[in-house]
Amino acid sequence: MSVSEERDFRCKTLGDEHSISLDEMLKRLNATTEGLSSEEVKRRIGICGRNVFEETGKQSLLVRYFKQYRNFFSLLLLFGSILSFIAEWLDPGQGNIFIAIALLGVVILNGTFTFIQEYQAERIMASFKNLMPPKTKVLRDGEITEILATDIVVGDIIFLEEGDKIPADGRLIEENSLKVDNSPITGEAEPQLRSLDCTHPNILECRNMVFSGTLVQTGNGKAVVFGTGSDTQIGKLAALTEQTSSVDTPIRRELNDFIKIISAIAIFLGISFFIVGFLIQDTFLANLIFAIGIIVANVPEGLLPTVTLALSLASKRMAKRNALIKQLESVETLGSTTVICTDKTGTLTQNKMAIHSVYTGSGMLDVGNKAEPPEMLLKVATICNNSRLTEEKPGYKGDPTEGSLLVYASEFTDIDKMQNDYPRASEYPFDSKKQRMQVVCNTPEGTMEAYLKGAPEVILEMCSHILVNGKEEALDDSEKKDLEDEHLEMAKRGERVLSFAYRKADSVKEYEDGFVFLGFAGAVDPPRPEASEAINKCHLAGIKVVMITGDHPVTARSIAATVGLTSDHADPVLITGSELEELSTEELSQRLKAPSIVFARTSPVQKLKIVRAFQEAGEIVTMTGDGVNDAPAMKNADMGVAMGSGTDVAREAADMVLLDDNFATIVNAIEEGRTVFDNIKKFIAYILTSNIPEILPFIAFVLLALPLPMNVQLILAIDLGTDIIPALSLAVEKGEGDIMKRPPRSKDEKLLTPQVLLTSYGIKGPIEAAAGFACYFAVLFNGGWTWGQQLPYSDLIYMQAITAFFAAVIVCQIANVFTSRTRRQSVLTKGFLSNRMVLLGIASELLILAFIIYNPFANLIFNTATISLHYVLIAVPFALLLLGVDELRKYSIRKDSQFVSRFFKW
Numbered sequence: 073m074s075v076s077e078e079r080d081f082r083c084k085t086l087g088d089e090h091s092i093s094l095d096e097m098l099k100r101l102n103a104t105t106e107g108l109s110s111e112e113v114k115r116r117i118g119i120c121g122r123n124v125f126e127e128t129g130k131q132s133l134l135v136r137y138f139k140q141y142r143n144f145f146s147l148l149l150l151f152g153s154i155l156s157f158i159a160e161w162l163d164p165g166q167g168n169i170f171i172a173i174a175l176l177g178v179v180i181l182n183g184t185f186t187f188i189q190e191y192q193a194e195r196i197m198a199s200f201k202n203l204m205p206p207k208t209k210v211l212r213d214g215e216i217t218e219i220l221a222t223d224i225v226v227g228d229i230i231f232l233e234e235g236d237k238i239p240a241d242g243r244l245i246e247e248n249s250l251k252v253d254n255s256p257i258t259g260e261a262e263p264q265l266r267s268l269d270c271t272h273p274n275i276l277e278c279r280n281m282v283f284s285g286t287l288v289q290t291g292n293g294k295a296v297v298f299g300t301g302s303d304t305q306i307g308k309l310a311a312l313t314e315q316t317s318s319v320d321t322p323i324r325r326e327l328n329d330f331i332k333i334i335s336a337i338a339i340f341l342g343i344s345f346f347i348v349g350f351l352i353q354d355t356f357l358a359n360l361i362f363a364i365g366i367i368v369a370n371v372p373e374g375l376l377p378t379v380t381l382a383l384s385l386a387s388k389r390m391a392k393r394n395a396l397i398k399q400l401e402s403v404e405t406l407g408s409t410t411v412i413c414t415d416k417t418g419t420l421t422q423n424k425m426a427i428h429s430v431y432t433g434s435g436m437l438d439v440g441n442k443a444e445p446p447e448m449l450l451k452v453a454t455i456c457n458n459s460r461l462t463e464e465k466p467g468y469k470g471d472p473t474e475g476s477l478l479v480y481a482s483e484f485t486d487i488d489k490m491q492n493d494y495p496r497a498s499e500y501p502f503d504s505k506k507q508r509m510q511v512v513c514n515t516p517e518g519t520m521e522a523y524l525k526g527a528p529e530v531i532l533e534m535c536s537h538i539l540v541n542g543k544e545e546a547l548d549d550s551e552k553k554d555l556e557d558e559h560l561e562m563a564k565r566g567e568r569v570l571s572f573a574y575r576k577a578d579s580v581k582e583y584e585d586g587f588v589f590l591g592f593a594g595a596v597d598p599p600r601p602e603a604s605e606a607i608n609k610c611h612l613a614g615i616k617v618v619m620i621t622g623d624h625p626v627t628a629r630s631i632a633a634t635v636g637l638t639s640d641h642a643d644p645v646l647i648t649g650s651e652l653e654e655l656s657t658e659e660l661s662q663r664l665k666a667p668s669i670v671f672a673r674t675s676p677v678q679k680l681k682i683v684r685a686f687q688e689a690g691e692i693v694t695m696t697g698d699g700v701n702d703a704p705a706m707k708n709a710d711m712g713v714a715m716g717s718g719t720d721v722a723r724e725a726a727d728m729v730l731l732d733d734n735f736a737t738i739v740n741a742i743e744e745g746r747t748v749f750d751n752i753k754k755f756i757a758y759i760l761t762s763n764i765p766e767i768l769p770f771i772a773f774v775l776l777a778l779p780l781p782m783n784v785q786l787i788l789a790i791d792l793g794t795d796i797i798p799a800l801s802l803a804v805e806k807g808e809g810d811i812m813k814r815p816p817r818s819k820d821e822k823l824l825t826p827q828v829l830l831t832s833y834g835i836k837g838p839i840e841a842a843a844g845f846a847c848y849f850a851v852l853f854n855g856g857w858t859w860g861q862q863l864p865y866s867d868l869i870y871m872q873a874i875t876a877f878f879a880a881v882i883v884c885q886i887a888n889v890f891t892s893r894t895r896r897q898s899v900l901t902k903g904f905l906s907n908r909m910v911l912l913g914i915a916s917e918l919l920i921l922a923f924i925i926y927n928p929f930a931n932l933i934f935n936t937a938t939i940s941l942h943y944v945l946i947a948v949p950f951a952l953l954l955l956g957v958d959e960l961r962k963y964s965i966r967k968d969s970q971f972v973s974r975f976f977k978w
Contacts, residue, residue: 084303085241085298085299085303087275088275089241089243089275089281089298089299090243090270090272090275090278090280090281091270091273091278094243094245094268097243097296097298098296101226101227101296101298102227103226103227103228103229103296105229105245105296106211106214106229107210107211107212107213107214107228107229108211108212108225108227108228108229109212109213110212110213112227113212113223113225113228116225116226116227117223117225120225120226120300120301121301122222122223122300122301123221123222123223123224123225123239123240123300123301124222124301136187137183137184137187138183140182140183140184140187141179141183144328144331144332144335146179146182146183148335148338148339148367148371149175149176149178149179149182149371150175150176150179152171152175152364152367153171153172153173153175153176153179154172155364156168156169156171156172156175156364157169157172159172159364160172170785170933171364171784171785171788174784174785174788174792175788178788178792181792206220206221206237206239207219207220207221208220208221208224208230208231208236208239209230209231209233210224210228210229210230210231211228211229211231211294212228216231221239221240224239224240224297224300225297225300226297226298226299226300227296227297228240228296228297229245229294229295229296229297230242230294230295230296230297231292231293231294232250232282232288232292232293232294232295233288233292233458234288234289234290234291234292234458234501235287235288236287236288237285237286237287237288238252238282238283238284238285238286238287238288239284240284240297240299240300240304241281241282241283241284241297241298241299241300241303241304241305242281242282242295242296242297242298242299243280243281243282243295243296243298244266244267244268244280244281244282244293244294244295245268245294245295245296246268246293246294247266247267247268247291247292247293247294248291248292248293248496248498248499248501249265249290249291249499249500249501250265250266250288250290250291250292250293251264251265251266251288251289251290251291252264252266252282252286252287252288252289253286253287253288253289254276254283254286257276257283257285257286257305257306264279265279266279266280266282266291266293267279267280268280275305276305282295283304283305283306284299284300284304284305284306284307285304285306290501291499291501292458292499292501329822329823329824330375330756330823330824331375333824334370334371334372334760334824335370335371337370338367338370338371339367341367341370341767342363342364342367342370343363345363345770345771345774346363348774348775364784370763370766370767371791372759372760372763372791375756375759379752379803385803385804386403386744386747386748387403389744390403390740390741390744393737393740393741393744394716394730394731394732394734394737395728395729395730395731395737395738395740395741395744396716396728396729396730396731397727397728397741398726398727398728398729402711402727402728403741403744403745403748403749405692405694405710405711405727405745406694406711406728406741406742406744406745406746407742407745407746407748407749407816407817408692408745408816408817408818408821409615409692409693409694409710409711409742409745409816410614410615410616410691410692410693410816411615411616411617411618411686411691411692411693411694412610412615412616412617412618412693412694412695412696412738413618413620413679413682413683413686413693413694413695413696413705413709414617414618414619414620414696414735414738415619415620415621415696415697415698415702416597416619416620416621416623416628416631417472417597417621418472418597418698418715418717418733419696419698419715419730419733419734419735420599420600420603420619420631420635420735421597421598421599421600421603421631422597422598422599422600423472423597423717423733424466424472424597424598425466425472425473425475425476425568425595425596425597426476426479426480426595426596427439427476427477427479427480427593427594427595428565428567428594428595428596429562429565429567429592429593429594430443430445430449430480430591430592430593430594431558431559431562431591431592431593431594432445432446432449432539432590432591432592433538433539433540433541433545433589433590433591434446434540434541442483444484445484445591446539446542446590446591447485448539448574448590449539449572449590449591449593450481450484450485450490451490451494451523451574452523452524452525452572452573452574452590453477453478453480453481453525453572453593454477454478454481454485454487454490454491455490455491455494455496455511455513455523456509456510456511456523456524456525456572457474457477457478457525458470458471458474458501458509459471459474459475459477459478460478461475461478461479461482461487466479467479472595472597473568473570473595476595477570477593477595480593493515493516494513494514494515494516494521495513495514496511496512496513497512497513497514497520497580498511498512498580498581498582499511499512500582502526506526506530507526507527507530507622507673508524508525508526508527508530508531508534509524509525509526510522510523510524510525510582510583511523512577512579512580512581512582519576519577520576520577520578520579520580521574521575521576521577522574522575522576522577522583522587523572523573523574524572524573524574524575524583524587525570525571525572525573526570526571527570527571527624527673528555528556528559528569528570528571528592528624529556529559529624530571531571531572531573531587531589532552532555532556532571532589534573534583534584534585534586534587535547535552535573535587535588535589536585536586536587536588537587537588537589538551538555538588538589539588539589539590539591544588547589555589555592558592559571559592559624560624560626562592562594563594563623563624563625563626563627563630564626564627564630565594565596565630566596566627566630566631566634567594567595567596567627568594568595568596568597568623568624568627569592569593569594569595569624569627570592570593570595571589571590571591571592572589572590572591572592572593573587573588573589573590574587574588574590575587575588599631599634599635600635600734600735600736602734602735602736603635603636603735603736604634604635604636605636605736606735606736606738606739607635607636607637607735608636609739609812610739610742612812612813613742613812613813613814613815613816614814614815614816615742615816616667616668616669616691617637617668618668618669618670618671618682618686619631619632619637619644619669619670619671620671620674620679620682621670621671621672621674622672622673622674623672623673624672624673625646625648625670625672625673627672628646628670628671628672629643629644629646629670629672632644632668632670637668637670638668643668644666644668644669644670645663645666645668645669645670646669646670646672647663647669647670647671647672648671648672648673648674649671649672649673649674649675649678650673652671652674652678652681652682653678657685657688660681660685661685661688661689664685664686664689665689679695679697679702679704679705680704680705680708682705683695683705683708683709684708687708687709687710692710692711692816693709693710693711694709694710694711694712694713694738694742695708695709695711695712695713696713696714696715696730696735696738697712697713697714697715697725697726698714698715698717698733702714702725703725704725706725706726707725711727711728712725712726712727712728713726713727713728713729713730713738714726714728714729714730715729715730715733716729716730716731716732716733717733728741739812742812743807743811743812744807746807746811746812746814746817747805747806747807747811749817749821750807750808750811750895751802751803751804751805752803752823753823753828753895754802754805754892754893754895755799755800755802755803755892756823756824756828757828757831757832757892758795758798758799758802758885758888758889758892759791759795759799760828760829760832760833760837761832761833761836761837761840761885761888762790762791762795762837762840762881762885762888763832763833763837764832764833764837764838764840764841765782765837765840765841765843765844765877765880765881765884766782766787766790766791766881768781768841768844768845769781769782769844769877772845777860777862779852779862779863779870779873780874781844781845781848781873781874781877782844782874782877782878782881783874783934783935785933785934785935786874786877786878786924786934786936789878789920789924789934790878790881790882790885793920794882794885794916794917794920794921795885796916797909797912797913797916797917798885798886798889798910798913798914798916798917799889799913800909800913801889801907801909801910801912801913802889802892802893802910804907804909805893805907805910806906806907808894808895808896808897809897809901810896810897831958831961835957835958835961836888836891836954836957836958839884839950839953839954839957840880840881840884840885840888840950840954842950843880843881843883843884843946843947843950843951844876844877844878844880844881844947845877846880846946846947846950847876847877847879847880847943847944847946847947848873848874848876848877848880849873850876850943850946851869851872851873851875851876851939851943852869852873855869855872855873856869857869857873865935868937871931871935871936871937872936872937872938872939872943874935874936875924875925875936875937875938875939876939876943876944876946878921878924878936879921879925879939879943879944879947880944880946880947880950882917882918882920882921883944883947883948883950883951884947884950884951884954885917886914886917886918886951887951887952887954887955888954889910889913889914890910890955891954891955891958891959893907893910894962895962896962896965896966897962897966898959898962898963899955899959899962900959924936925937925938925939926938
């Protein structure tokens with residue numbers, strides 16, 4: 073067989089893999105149920121390639137770069153640049169060429185900078201994905217090995233467990249109550265039970281098939297791989313589907329709205345003053361230049377790169393704090409979270425389960441001194457268990473409680489030998505409704521036994537006998553009551569308690585009664601030391617923390633008290649899963665108003681009900697989880713947070729992944745989310761302030777017939793020079809001291825509000841403009857200018873006057889960047905050196921100012937001239953006034969002055 077023929081045979085599916093016999097299937101694949109050898113795997117990778125498929129519809133870097141120029145902001149500046157080129161062509165030598173080049177440069181810089189930041193963010197996200205590569209278990213060289221999913225080849229035997237994403241298309245060769253969510257392929261949300269038989273002529277409907285990209289919901293199984301990479305069903309779909317363009321994030325929509333509003337103001341003023349100026353002066357060209365000036369003065373050219381960098385820095389800071397944000401919009405959602413629904417295990421606790429106590433029919437065992445439990449209890453704990461021991465910490469892989477049982481049992485028996493001696497004939501996996509797991513096993517004696525493990529109250533109901541000192545005795549209701557009391561005592565100590573039982577079996581069916589009770593085992597998962605402080609921080613921030621757990625109510629209450637969900641004054645409202653089922657929507661809504669709530673013994677459906685109930689009450693809900701059963705609730709929550717150690721299903725459903733599984737990291741992320749939103753509003757307020765002293769000179773020129781107090785070149789020098797680094801310094805400002813003591817912001821809160829416009833355009837902007845005109849007129853009057861006198865642009869007095877105006881704006885912007893560091897608190901509470909980038913920004917402003925005043929080449933470009941320092945110092949009182957007025961505004965807000973809060977709180 074030629075290489076090309078072998079490639080077609082091994083790498084291409086024929087579409088009948090579901091209908092042919094398993095023997096024929098294995099023969100076709102040249103494989104066995106014992107798996108492949110490492111040498112054969114290497115050969116097949118060489119023939120078929122790795123288990124990957126190329127993304128279709130992915131745009132080239134060049135296309136993505138030019139897409140940055142399609143926004144309204146860039147089009148507006150391009151239009152201004154074209155007008156300036158036309159003006160230079162009609163009337164050369166008036167400096168319009170500099171304006172045209174500057175505006176074109178702004179567009180290119182904005183587009184390039186935004187592209188670079190987005191590209192870097194994409195690379196960062198890709199690197200984080202590499203930290204958590206999808207893995208799968210396969211049978212290689214006769215041993216179970218965990219490999220990267222990309223290394224799977226046709227003919228591999230893969231193992232499937234609850235929570236796994238299936239890595240390739242396969243035909244089942246073994247299954248135990250296996251259910252698979254095929255919605256990525258078929259769109260059918262209901263999990264489908266699998267079978268070893270061909271049940272449908274359509275391969276997608278046939279139950280003996282599993283497909284790449286689908287999710288194992290419950291049970292487990294084994295399959296032989298027949299399709300990898302682009303030859304899988306989902307790979308074929310991907311090859312036919314073009315990638316759709318991404319939807320704008322809320323923050324991007326907010327920025328677009330902001331740009332449209334500001335641009336509308338700019339265009340309106342530009343057109344209005346062009347018409348007014350033309351009617352007054354009847355000079356088309358001059359008024360066209362002034363219209364351009366008005367537009368340029370209104371549009372904050374440095375906004376987009378500043379915002380893009382701020383969001384990029386925020387995502388990097390959150391990553392350093394172990395919070396991986398999948399979408400930047402999630403940062404905004406975090407900032408408005410009002411309720412956190414959190415799992416207990418691994419989030420509030422350390423996820424280091426260890427057996428703390430064991431109780432049998434003979435009494436409590438001394439676990440500390442390694443008192444040996446009954447052999448049958450060890451057998452059930454070992455065999456009715458889907459975890460496995462490993463060499464890595466914490467010593468097991470799988471469910472922590474099950475893993476702790478294996479670690480405990482391994483001290484007294486050979487785990488591997490026992491599991492081999494008692495092979496499973498059938499398994500009935502843990503069901504959150506039934507709250508138990510059952511396996512039926514063959515014994516070395518040729519008989520069958522059923523082993524049962526689960527919630528104590530459930531197991532006791534299924535038992536008719538109890539094992540006491542190796543003998544089976546009848547178990548009456550009184551003894552059951554005593555056992556329940558013992559279980560409650562263990563639960564009060566914060567232990568997660570499981571019960572064990574067994575019975576003789578004569579078939580592989582699931583048994584409902586007739587079991588022999590063996591005992592309890594209590595596992596302890598210590599609370600995280602930082603959890604209590606994090607929860608207290610949430611309470612101060614107006615965020616309600618709700619614990620949702622499958623534990624017994626007594627255990628849940630104990631943990632709640634330990635981590636700070638309760639206090640001496642008020643215990644949390646405790647709602648069990650069974651109670652939740654009985655509550656009406658109205659009753660549940662009333663119970664959810666409690667300041668602290670704990671849900672115990674809950675099912676996945678109930679978690680979803682809890683999330684929806686909170687949302688219907690108007691809350692913004694963040695839901696944490698790590699398992700398949702958490703995914704529906706996480707997906708429906710406003711913010712889904714998955715544990716880094718959780719299942720693929722949970723991570724895919726989440727908006728954020730906690731790399732350290734720590735509740736405190738959620739709180740840190742919320743703080744970061746609030747800070748990001750605050751900082752964006754800070755530098756928007758900062759850059760908008762300079763618009764007024766940039767616009768008013770053109771208005772004064774047209775209406776008062778003054779020599780133009782500031783030209784377009786100097787406006788661009790502010791927007792693209794002096795303002796950029798100070799604005800960036802506000803983007804990295806740490807959160808204000810009270811940021812986690814405020815109530816959550818409304819999700820409807822906008823970046824650009826009437827209050828922001830009033831503060832920037834109505835208070836700080838006019839102060840800066842007044843400073844500019846004071847310096848401007850000081851130079852003119854001292855130079856002998858008289859009112860109504862027109863000055864040529866080349867006149868030394870005129871050049872010095874506009875230089876003074878420009879210098880006054882810079883001095884006031886230095887004061888503005890200081891006061892903009894806080895929105896509510898006094899800026900005096902901020903350490904002078906706490907944000908050294910502010911000092912760098914101020915230094916950059918002064919250097920640019922000195923360059924424009926004193927450098928001959930800059931004088932030529934900006935039409936400026938050297939001035940005496942005392943003209944610049946005239947602006948200092950105005951800068952101090954700006955600081956003082958804004959401090960008064962903040963003080964009034966802190967004192968909750970209704971007038972100020974209504975009109976000036978931003």
